[in-house]
Amino acid sequence: MNQLVEHKLSCPYCGESILVLIDTSVERQEYVEDCQVCCRPIGFDVSIPADSLNGEIDVMVSHENE
Numbered sequence: 001m002n003q004l005v006e007h008k009l010s011c012p013y014c015g016e017s018i019l020v021l022i023d024t025s026v027e028r029q030e031y032v033e034d035c036q037v038c039c040r041p042i043g044f045d046v047s048i049p050a051d052s053l054n055g056e057i058d059v060m061v062s063h064e065n066e
């Protein structure tokens with residue numbers, strides 16, 4: 001099942017709210033995507049809890065170039 005959900009979070013660089021699409025069919029994924037506002041690379045660490053019943057997802061963001 002390939003299901004994309006929108007997730008809102010704050011950019012670790014500029015603090016702006018951005019909307020990202022998360023593929024919830026993948027249990028654990030890490031990737032880099034540029035911020036839509038400041039264009040700096042944000043590292044995403046996404047995990048979908050196995051017992052998630054209400055579409056709850058955990059998203060951690062980090063500075064990619066430290």
Ligand SMILES: [Zn+2]
Pocket residue numbers: 011012013014015016035036037038039040
């Ligand atoms: Zn930003």
